[in-house]
Amino acid sequence: MTESTPELVAAARLRNLPTRLLSLAAMHSDRRVNEALGRVDARKWHYAVLATLDEFGAASQAELSDRTRIYRSDLVAVINELTDRGFVERAADPSDRRRNVVTLTRQGRRQLLKLDKLLAELGDEVLAPLTEAEREQFTRLLTVLLRYHDQGM
Amino acid sequence: MTESTPELVAAARLRNLPTRLLSLAAMHSDRRVNEALGRVDARKWHYAVLATLDEFGAASQAELSDRTRIYRSDLVAVINELTDRGFVERAADPSDRRRNVVTLTRQGRRQLLKLDKLLAELGDEVLAPLTEAEREQFTRLLTVLLRYHDQGM
DNA sequence: TCGCAATCGTTCGTCACACTAACGTTAGTC
DNA sequence: GACTAACGTTAGTGTGACGAACGATTGCGA
Numbered sequence: 001m002t003e004s005t006p007e008l009v010a011a012a013r014l015r016n017l018p019t020r021l022l023s024l025a026a027m028h029s030d031r032r033v034n035e036a037l038g039r040v041d042a043r044k045w046h047y048a049v050l051a052t053l054d055e056f057g058a059a060s061q062a063e064l065s066d067r068t069r070i071y072r073s074d075l076v077a078v079i080n081e082l083t084d085r086g087f088v089e090r091a092a093d094p095s096d097r098r099r100n101v102v103t104l105t106r107q108g109r110r111q112l113l114k115l116d117k118l119l120a121e122l123g124d125e126v127l128a129p130l131t132e133a134e135r136e137q138f139t140r141l142l143t144v145l146l147r148y149h150d151q152g153m
Numbered sequence: 154m155t156e157s158t159p160e161l162v163a164a165a166r167l168r169n170l171p172t173r174l175l176s177l178a179a180m181h182s183d184r185r186v187n188e189a190l191g192r193v194d195a196r197k198w199h200y201a202v203l204a205t206l207d208e209f210g211a212a213s214q215a216e217l218s219d220r221t222r223i224y225r226s227d228l229v230a231v232i233n234e235l236t237d238r239g240f241v242e243r244a245a246d247p248s249d250r251r252r253n254v255v256t257l258t259r260q261g262r263r264q265l266l267k268l269d270k271l272l273a274e275l276g277d278e279v280l281a282p283l284t285e286a287e288r289e290q291f292t293r294l295l296t297v298l299l300r301y302h303d304q305g306m
Numbered sequence: 307t308c309g310c311a312a313t314c315g316t317t318c319g320t321c322a323c324a325c326t327a328a329c330g331t332t333a334g335t336c
Numbered sequence: 337g338a339c340t341a342a343c344g345t346t347a348g349t350g351t352g353a354c355g356a357a358c359g360a361t362t363g364c365g366a
Contacts, residue, residue, distance in 0.1 A: 014205070015296075017272060019183070019279055021295035022295060025175060055166065067164065071355090073316075076317085098361045099314060100315070130294060130297065144287075146181070149181050226326085227323080252343060307366100308365105309366085312363080315358105315359095317358085318357085325350085326348085332341105332342085334340090334341080334342095336340105
């Protein structure tokens with residue numbers, strides 16, 4: 001009814017390889033998130049930008065890129081999409097005409113709240129099999145890893 | 154000396170989003186793994202196939218695909234690469250001429266041991282900031298997640 | 307004050323990866 | 337002996353991370 005594949009098991013070496021587990025888990029998680037966001041015509045970059053603007057106020061694209069880890073080149077399209085949807089406004093910075101100032105609109109803030117809820121649900125869904133304590137432990141460990149490698153964060 | 158970027162911090166909402174942490178951590182990990190394997194002219198699929206053959210013996214490509222999660226279509230190229238390097242042999246299965254039988258060679262087993270060591274080092278490197286107990290906890294949590302979502306594994 | 311280097315936004319292109327579709331070949335089934 | 341299903345293979349799609357180059361602008365040092 002659900003799956004016709006025999007569901008063969010992987011080799012022990014693979015099952016115990018932490019880098020592989022991490023990769024597979026992230027794939028699943030990403031897929032879920034992308035699907036769910038796609039259903040409301042959003043992408044995770046949208047959320048990243050909206051949340052950043054909400055927390056730090058209007059910013060240049062360079063700053064947004066640094067904070068969200070979105071490449072400057074890719075950020076262009078993201079801002080385009082957000083302006084098309086009326087969630088942000090892009091204007092030339094009068095004090096430095098190389099820059100743009102990206103501003104969160106009222107609709108943008110509303111969308112942010114909507115995505116907040118959606119992503120919270122998704123997080124619960126992805127971490128469903130973990131207890132509350134385990135979830136905290138999990139995010140703590142991930143944070144430690146990121147802080148260590150990536151000097152950012 | 155190392156980084157010229159100001160290293161801006163991300164928004165709190167993003168810092169606490171488990172799906173995002175997972176994604177970022179996996180990206181870092183994958184990148185390290187791919188780089189390291191690339192330096193010895195390998196890919197992670199190579200390891201997956203070699204390990205599977207070592208553990209379960211000669212197999213058809215369909216079975217390898219099921220066990221390694223590599224798509225049948227992509228597996229073709231992987232087996233090509235491995236035969237080019239002399240690590241596996243591909244022959245028609247006499248008992249079912251639709252299938253191929255993929256066999257691990259002596260060189261293949263040697264390569265597997267080499268990759269074993271390399272990946273163990275990489276695992277240590279990636280999980281460096283975690284204590285031994287935390288590492289076990291981490292892989293355990295990942296396994297729980299995978300087992301829950303993905304009915305395979 | 308002039309020239310050089312750096313920064314910003316933008317466009318274009320690349321590379322790898324997950325994933326689908328279609329197809330010829332071969333095996334089992336009724 | 338026709339139909340269906342599995343196998344390996346080819347080709348193609350979509351996306352995401354990433355790099356190169358460029359015009360416009362700014363700041364800095366000679």
